[in-house]
Amino acid sequence: MDYESLKLVWWVLIGVLLIGFAVTDGFDMGVVSLLKVLGKTDEERRIMLNSVGPHWDGNQVWFITAGGAIFAAWPIVYAVAFSGLYWALLLVLFALFFRPVGFEYRSKIESSRWRNNWDWLLTIGGAVPALVFGVAFGNLFLGLPFTLDELMQTRYLGSFWQLLSPFALLCGVVSLAMLAMHGATFLQLKTDEQLLVRARGMTLIAALVTLVAFLLAGVWLAFGIDGYSIQGALEPGAVMTPLDKQVQTGSVSWLVNYESYPLTLMAPIGAVLFLLGTGYLTLTHRAGLAFVCSSLAVALIICTAGFSLFPFIMPSSIDPVFSLTVWDVVSSEKTLGIMFVVALIFVPIVLAYTLWSYYKMWGVIREQDIHDNQVGMY
Amino acid sequence: MDETVVDLSRLQFAITAFYHFLFVPLTLGLAFLLAIMESVYVMTGKQIYKDMVKFWGKLFGINFALGVTTGLTMEFQFGTNWAYYSHYVGDVFGAPLAIEGLMAFFLESTFIGLFFFGWDRLTRLQHLIVTWLVAIGSNLSALWILIANGWMQNPVGAEFNYETMRMEMSSFSELIFNPVAQVKFVHTVSAGYVTGAMFVLAISAYFMLKKRDLPFARRSFAIASSFGLASILSVIVLGDESGYELGDVQRTKLAVIEAEWDTHEAPAAFTLIGFPNEERMETDYAVKIPYALGLIATRSLDEEVTGIKDLIEEHEQRIRNGMQAYAILQQLKAGQDDAGTIAAFEEVKDDLGYGLLLKKYTNTVTDATEEQIAQAARDTIPAVAPMFWTFRIMVGLGFLMLFLIGASFYYASKHVVEHQTWLLKALIIALPAPWIACEMGWFVAEFGRQPWSIGEVLPTALSVSSRSASDLWMSLGAFIAFYSGLLVVELYLMFRFARLGPSCLKTGRYHFETQDSNGPGVGVPQQSLA
Numbered sequence: 019m020d021y022e023s024l025k026l027v028w029w030v031l032i033g034v035l036l037i038g039f040a041v042t043d044g045f046d047m048g049v050v051s052l053l054k055v056l057g058k059t060d061e062e063r064r065i066m067l068n069s070v071g072p073h074w075d076g077n078q079v080w081f082i083t084a085g086g087a088i089f090a091a092w093p094i095v096y097a098v099a100f101s102g103l104y105w106a107l108l109l110v111l112f113a114l115f116f117r118p119v120g121f122e123y124r125s126k127i128e129s130s131r132w133r134n135n136w137d138w139l140l141t142i143g144g145a146v147p148a149l150v151f152g153v154a155f156g157n158l159f160l161g162l163p164f165t166l167d168e169l170m171q172t173r174y175l176g177s178f179w180q181l182l183s184p185f186a187l188l189c190g191v192v193s194l195a196m197l198a199m200h201g202a203t204f205l206q207l208k209t210d211e212q213l214l215v216r217a218r219g220m221t222l223i224a225a226l227v228t229l230v231a232f233l234l235a236g237v238w239l240a241f242g243i244d245g246y247s248i249q250g251a252l253e254p255g256a257v258m259t260p261l262d263k264q265v266q267t268g269s270v271s272w273l274v275n276y277e278s279y280p281l282t283l284m285a286p287i288g289a290v291l292f293l294l295g296t297g298y299l300t301l302t303h304r305a306g307l308a309f310v311c312s313s314l315a316v317a318l319i320i321c322t323a324g325f326s327l328f329p330f331i332m333p334s335s336i337d338p339v340f341s342l343t344v345w346d347v348v349s350s351e352k353t354l355g356i357m358f359v360v361a362l363i364f365v366p367i368v369l370a371y372t373l374w375s376y377y378k379m380w381g382v383i384r385e386q387d388i389h390d391n392q393v394g395m396y
Numbered sequence: 397m398d399e400t401v402v403d404l405s406r407l408q409f410a411i412t413a414f415y416h417f418l419f420v421p422l423t424l425g426l427a428f429l430l431a432i433m434e435s436v437y438v439m440t441g442k443q444i445y446k447d448m449v450k451f452w453g454k455l456f457g458i459n460f461a462l463g464v465t466t467g468l469t470m471e472f473q474f475g476t477n478w479a480y481y482s483h484y485v486g487d488v489f490g491a492p493l494a495i496e497g498l499m500a501f502f503l504e505s506t507f508i509g510l511f512f513f514g515w516d517r518l519t520r521l522q523h524l525i526v527t528w529l530v531a532i533g534s535n536l537s538a539l540w541i542l543i544a545n546g547w548m549q550n551p552v553g554a555e556f557n558y559e560t561m562r563m564e565m566s567s568f569s570e571l572i573f574n575p576v577a578q579v580k581f582v583h584t585v586s587a588g589y590v591t592g593a594m595f596v597l598a599i600s601a602y603f604m605l606k607k608r609d610l611p612f613a614r615r616s617f618a619i620a621s622s623f624g625l626a627s628i629l630s631v632i633v634l635g636d637e638s639g640y641e642l643g644d645v646q647r648t649k650l651a652v653i654e655a656e657w658d659t660h661e662a663p664a665a666f667t668l669i670g671f672p673n674e675e676r677m678e679t680d681y682a683v684k685i686p687y688a689l690g691l692i693a694t695r696s697l698d699e700e701v702t703g704i705k706d707l708i709e710e711h712e713q714r715i716r717n718g719m720q721a722y723a724i725l726q727q728l729k730a731g732q733d734d735a736g737t738i739a740a741f742e743e744v745k746d747d748l749g750y751g752l753l754l755k756k757y758t759n760t761v762t763d764a765t766e767e768q769i770a771q772a773a774r775d776t777i778p779a780v781a782p783m784f785w786t787f788r789i790m791v792g793l794g795f796l797m798l799f800l801i802g803a804s805f806y807y808a809s810k811h812v813v814e815h816q817t818w819l820l821k822a823l824i825i826a827l828p829a830p831w832i833a834c835e836m837g838w839f840v841a842e843f844g845r846q847p848w849s850i851g852e853v854l855p856t857a858l859s860v861s862s863r864s865a866s867d868l869w870m871s872l873g874a875f876i877a878f879y880s881g882l883l884v885v886e887l888y889l890m891f892r893f894a895r896l897g898p899s900c901l902k903t904g905r906y907h908f909e910t911q912d913s914n915g916p917g918v919g920v921p922q923q924s925l926a
Contacts, residue, residue: 072509075464079505083497085471090494093486093562100475100482101861107476108871112878115465119882122461126889168729170483170561173862257559349487350557350564357491364498368506375506378517393902394450394515 022255024354028091029344037317039080046070048201051144056216061385067396069208072379092347102164102174113146125396152193156186161335192231199224203312206305221300229293245272246333260346265338272326282325289318404868405477405860412469415879419463421834425592426456427531438524451898458889481859487564488554496540504533546577550643551853558728586630591830593624598827599894601820608907621804628798645851649844651704652780653787655679659703663690672780712773717744718751722761749853756857778846790836793829
């Protein structure tokens with residue numbers, strides 16, 4: 019495989035990891051962020067926690083692996099994004115800290131104050147990352163204020179607060195609502211009685227919010243935000259740094275890829291249809307299919323963002339020439355090739371045993387299960 | 397280059413890594429102990445072994461949660477705080493981290509869910525396999541992390557590419573079969589096994605002293621003492637000094653650990669104890685064991701161990717070469733990339749990193765004064781006294797544990813361990829020893845790597861992100877606050893459940909459930925536990 023194809027393959031693979039993260043860890047973040055909203059009693063909240071109990075840790079590895087893969091395949095993105103978005107990333111990490119300990123420690127002591135505190139911390143651990151990921155993605159479309167010098171040292175000239183622009187916050191809403199919907203849909207599979215009824219209601223509300231916010235963001239992107247485009251000839255298969263190209267902003271829209279490659283329109287259209295499908299299947303009480311629809315909606319919303327940005331990964335708002343693209347942020351051909359082989363071998367294995375673990379733990383969790391296994395359950 | 401930012405970034409990395417490694421070794425060791433206990437359960441069908449897996453598994457879980465929490469930071473911290481490092485070596489260093497996620501971390505984390513929640517859903521054999529996979533996953537995880545870390549100490553299989561201004565992988569097999577990484581892996585996981593064994597020994601000793609749940613404690617003790625004995629021997633015999641002749645950083649580290657100021661005739665003597673004096677470059681009141689160092693470090697009688705003074709001289713020459721390399725690199729970057737210039741660069745590019753050491757003193761590098769060069773050469777030697785002492789504390793604790801675990805094994809095999817009150821008490825008092833030894837070991841490895849983040853390639857001072865000192869102060873404060881708070885909670889639960897012992901499983905078979913009262917010495921009302 020040549021360098022150009024490897025560059026594209028890695029764009030796809032990182033997309034796959036991010037989608038894997040959103041589809042799996044997304045529902046457990048959704049579930050815990052709804053802990054206080056849907057769970058009215060201690061038993062109900064324990065049912066919610068145990069619905070994702072055996073899986074949240076494995077799911078979270080998608081996030082960690084995506085981080086590692088970006089380090090290996092797009093080192094300069096890893097460097098620029100995480101040092102630049104320092105406080106946003108630390109905020110996500112601090113919130114995520116509460117999950118492993120919250121899950122593990124919450125039900126170990128039978129004190130309502132202890133448990134109530136952990137419930138709040140778990141809610142933060144679910145909701146804050148969901149929101150911040152959306153805000154971060156939104157900022158990619160606006161460009162981030164970073165520079166690069168010829169030694170490839172990067173400087174970030176913005177602050178955390180500047181990330182909270184209206185468009186980015188709208189993207190945050192898309193992300194939070196999407197994962198709440200996904201979590202609530204998952205709960206439909208794992209709960210019964212009152213909790214199930216509430217989960218259905220929440221799915222409908224969250225799907226609707228996601229739909230409206232997603233469409234709104236699309237309109238905003240089409241009319242209110244300048245796109246970036248590479249100027250002049252560029253040899254996609256060449257060894258290059260981000261400084262080896264010309265970039266312009268303002269001449270095209272972020273939606274230009276959908277004109278050039280109409281097939282990509284399937285992502286946003288599909289996202290809308292699957293959001294509607296999730297709602298419809300929830301209303302008709304078909305939880306399994308609703309969850310499939312919800313997963314696809316999540317995946318396609320992420321694809322929509324990726325397709326719109328392509329080939330850009332992180333545009334610079336200081337000077338478009340610093341912008342990072344699929345062609346110039348990659349590791350060497352050798353590293354990309356080796357890591358591709360590694361991914362080809364291990365991603366299917368991971369998927370296989372992940373599915374096996376879901377298969378083994380399948381089924382509704384009832385209050386009785388919690389009562390029968392007070393010690394072993396979260 | 398803001399030195400405060402460099403120092404604070406180092407401090408933040410050190411603190412978060414030290415915290416992380418409070419939890420990792422216990423995970424590594426206890427996971428195998430659980431797997432062994434469960435194997436015995438599956439083979440014998442005796443309920444007590446299943447209860448052992450569940451009880452020690454509960455403590456495992458309390459520890460594991462913070463291992464995951466603190467581990468999250470590690471995956472992203474290179475990007476947040478070491479941006480130039482990430483760019484400069486991501487092509488090589490990122491690979492083992494990503495593979496760790498795909499190959500090891502998924503395995504461990506997916507099956508840990510089944511370990512805790514799958515008891516009623518899996519067959520005995522399936523559950524046993526799951527437990528083994530957790531243990532294997534956590535150890536594979538250590539393997540890939542230590543391959544990454546080994547490369548920082550001895551960066552093999554990589555070359556600098558001036559076009560992209562970074563190190564790029566030239567040989568994947570050299571990277572993974574890096575001898576330094578192999579030695580480190582064995583040493584580190586063995587230390588983890590010792591930690592797991594000491595943990596089980598100390599808590600079982602506590603039950604024995606309290607005369608509670610004796611059959612449970614005896615069996616746990618027996619398994620831990622034999623597993624521990626094998627592990628502590630492995631830590632000591634396969635100590636990673638054997639990796640110390642590989643690569644310049646490792647050679648320097650060795651000289652500093654031993655306070656070898658001068659190169660002596662082979663085989664060198666081992667300085668058992670003494671007081672290193674940095675200014676005079678001498679060790680006061682040194683007590684030496686002839687031949688020992690030569691044997692330990694070079695595994696031979698005729699190879700020299702290079703002394704600090706000679707290393708400084710070597711490094712000064714390499715800094716001069718590095719200045720040339722940097723000058724040629726400037727030409728290459730300016731577009732003057734004819735074959736002659738490239739050939740000239742190839743000649744000296746291995747010393748480019750040494751040139752970069754001067755960035756601390758002059759951003760242009762090539763105009764460094766003689767004084768600056770001498771200073772930079774002196775910088776290549778990490779502070780001797782902290783290295784000398786931490787290493788000796790680690791080794792001393794290692795031998796202490798060898799003695800305790802050896803005695804535990806001896807008395808356990810004679811079935812008289814319950815009567816050795818002194819040993820049981822000593823085990824409880826010595827419980828912190830493996831953690832202290834592990835942290836000292838990491839200190840030696842990483843402080844001893846200074847001034848490099850990647851040995852001979854990239855100076856630490858150049859590796860940092862361009863954040864402000866106030867950013868660093870705040871994030872450092874936040875990390876300390878979060879981690880310390882969580883550690884307090886963790887220790888609270890750990891002590892509470894360890895004191896309760898297997899009674900916390902609520903099977904009705906153990907001490908606090910078979911007695912009317914709550915028993916002596918434990919102020920935990922039973923009904924307050926879930």
